[in-house]
Amino acid sequence: MRVAIAGAGLAGLSCAKYLSDAGHIPIVLEARDVLGGKVAAWQDADGDWYETGLHIFFGAYRNMRRLFAELNIEDRLQWKSHSMIFNQKDNPGTYSRFDFPDIPAPFNGVAAILGNNDMLTWPEKISFGLGLVPAMLRGQSYVEECDQYSWTEWLRLHNIPERVNDEVFIAMAKALNFIDPDEISSTVVLTALNRFLQESDGSKMAFLDGNPPQRLCQPIVDHITARGGEVHLDAPLREISLAEDGRVEGFRIGGIKGQEGRTITADAYVSALPVDPLKLLLPEAWKQLAYFSKLDGLNGVPVINIHLWFDRKLTAIDHLLFSRSPLLSVYADMSNTCREYEDSDHSMLELVFAPAKDWIGRSDDDIVAATLEELKRLFPQHFTGENQATLRKAIVVKTPLSVYKTVPGCQALRPDQTSPIANFFLAGDYTMQRYLASMEGAVLSGRLCAEAIGVAQSTGAIAASIATGSAAAAGLAPV
Numbered sequence: 001m002r003v004a005i006a007g008a009g010l011a012g013l014s015c016a017k018y019l020s021d022a023g024h025i026p027i028v029l030e031a032r033d034v035l036g037g038k039v040a041a042w043q044d045a046d047g048d049w050y051e052t053g054l055h056i057f058f059g060a061y062r063n064m065r066r067l068f069a070e071l072n073i074e075d076r077l078q079w080k081s082h083s084m085i086f087n088q089k090d091n092p093g094t095y096s097r098f099d100f101p102d103i104p105a106p107f108n109g110v111a112a113i114l115g116n117n118d119m120l121t122w123p124e125k126i127s128f129g130l131g132l133v134p135a136m137l138r139g140q141s142y143v144e145e146c147d148q149y150s151w152t153e154w155l156r157l158h159n160i161p162e163r164v165n166d167e168v169f170i171a172m173a174k175a176l177n178f179i180d181p182d183e184i185s186s187t188v189v190l191t192a193l194n195r196f197l198q199e200s201d202g203s204k205m206a207f208l209d210g211n212p213p214q215r216l217c218q219p220i221v222d223h224i225t226a227r228g229g230e231v232h233l234d235a236p237l238r239e240i241s242l243a244e245d246g247r248v249e250g251f252r253i254g255g256i257k258g259q260e261g262r263t264i265t266a267d268a269y270v271s272a273l274p275v276d277p278l279k280l281l282l283p284e285a286w287k288q289l290a291y292f293s294k295l296d297g298l299n300g301v302p303v304i305n306i307h308l309w310f311d312r313k314l315t316a317i318d319h320l321l322f323s324r325s326p327l328l329s330v331y332a333d334m335s336n337t338c339r340e341y342e343d344s345d346h347s348m349l350e351l352v353f354a355p356a357k358d359w360i361g362r363s364d365d366d367i368v369a370a371t372l373e374e375l376k377r378l379f380p381q382h383f384t385g386e387n388q389a390t391l392r393k394a395i396v397v398k399t400p401l402s403v404y405k406t407v408p409g410c411q412a413l414r415p416d417q418t419s420p421i422a423n424f425f426l427a428g429d430y431t432m433q434r435y436l437a438s439m440e441g442a443v444l445s446g447r448l449c450a451e452a453i454g455v456a457q458s459t460g461a462i463a464a465s466i467a468t469g470s471a472a473a474a475g476l477a478p479v
């Protein structure tokens with residue numbers, strides 16, 4: 001069976017990979033000239049890489065780890081010490097650590113929390129621990145019910161002091177969805193905490209050993225093409241063409257860079273686009289269907305990823321850091337954390353700037369200047385007094401509509417991978433799966449989508465109209 005998939009982010013590539021494993025022929029059509037979507041990266045004139053986002057892999061990412069194992073690239077995940085490291089707000093330049101001992105969950109998490117006395121007082125730890133009991137006992141059903149509350153509301157309901165937000169959860173909400181605890185759904189935070197408390201290595205973090213398009217996406221493409229599938233860049237989906245019976249009869253691909261526009265036909269069709277561009281492409285006839293109309297409530301959140309190259313080493317820390325500063329979320333010195341970006345003499349900081357709604361329209365110079373102001377607090381020894389660190393180069397990557405904004409009520413709006421249209425399916429981190437908007441969610445959504453297509457084929461739901469001719473034959477250049 002031929003399956004046309006629009007979008008070569010992790011969801012589209014994962015869907016194509018699992019379809020090809022099942023003996024089908026996926027044809028992946030990506031609008032841009034780079035693989036990876038929100039994990040895309042580019043090289044500047046000096047050969048330095050810059051990325052859409054600083055990306056962390058967690059031990060709890062079972063589907064992602066399975067994918068790495070299946071591609072035989074597990075050695076590309078650089079696992080760090082089992083810790084969470086926060087900048088100290090009142091003590092610039094110092095850190096507070098949660099260190100998880102090597103004992104089973106949830107005891108390692110409890111020990112990590114009890115062992116940290118910098119951030120939370122004992123009464124705060126106890127009230128917070130009691131608040132988490134329902135989540136631990138009732139699991140996912142409780143976590144889903146809590147989607148009616150923001151994280152700040154959830155804390156209030158459990159009489160947990162607001163200070164716990166200031167100390168820990170502003171940083172965590174910004175890391176999870178680039179927004180503050182007043183906005184983020186408590187389901188998001190509880191989902192993460194639940195995984196961390198139930199899986200011994202759930203909160204352990206890894207960095208990819210290099211740029212994601214080559215080190216993660218390309219092996220997936222190689223796997224797909226070795227099994228007869230195709231992956232095409234510069235192939236934007238412009239229109240979902242419908243047959244008279246309401247099914248999809250083709251993906252109309254735009255003609256860019258001198259190429260002619262084309263229609264790709266297949267037996268089944270997948271949108272692995274982010275939710276925002278998908279909404280713009282929905283055929284008029286579909287907009288009345290609740291499955292599609294509820295997508296109106298899912299909207300991408302802005303975020304900015306900043307890369308700063310310095311004339312010296314600012315830190316030796318080989319880990320993710322939670323900045324706990326007003327404009328920044330998490331950051332890392334990639335010259336320590338990532339093999340391909342390694343530099344023993346100079347730091348390259350990659351920093352996530354969030355919430356970004358008031359900054360996404362500002363100039364790169366303004367954003368870099370504001371970031372440098374915050375770095376004075378994070379690295380006072382290098383940005384005050386004589387012999388201060390010098391910024392050699394900065395690159396700012398803005399994503400005005402990134403992952404969907406996980407405000408309360410969104411869980412009910414997230415669509416299943418199987419749509420009401422018999423030969424049309426959805427993949428993407430916003431589609432329903434238990435990992436929310438993340439790389440893990442994207443990979444899992446792709447596999448669930450491939451499975452849904454297999455089920456639809458076996459039940460005869462997908463018409464037996466076997467399409468002929470490959471995308472390459474239709475004039476598209478393969479990757």
Ligand SMILES: Cc1cc2nc3c(=O)[nH]c(=O)nc-3n(C[C@H](O)[C@H](O)[C@H](O)COP(=O)(O)OP(=O)(O)OC[C@H]3O[C@@H](n4cnc5c(N)ncnc54)[C@H](O)[C@@H]3O)c2cc1C
Nearest residue numbers: 007009010011031037038053055056237428429438439442
């Ligand atoms: C700054 C930042 C930091 C992040 N940090 C983390 C992290 O630490 N850990 C984590 O797990 N997740 C993180 N994420 C989230 C993670 O990157 C995403 O959840 C995931 O990559 C989304 O994958 P996707 O395939 O669903 O969507 P996307 O990656 O958005 O892929 C969609 C693809 O569709 C393509 N497309 C769009 N329109 C068309 C069209 N008309 N025709 C054809 N193709 C089209 C796009 O170009 C893109 O390639 C981060 C995201 C950002 C932005």
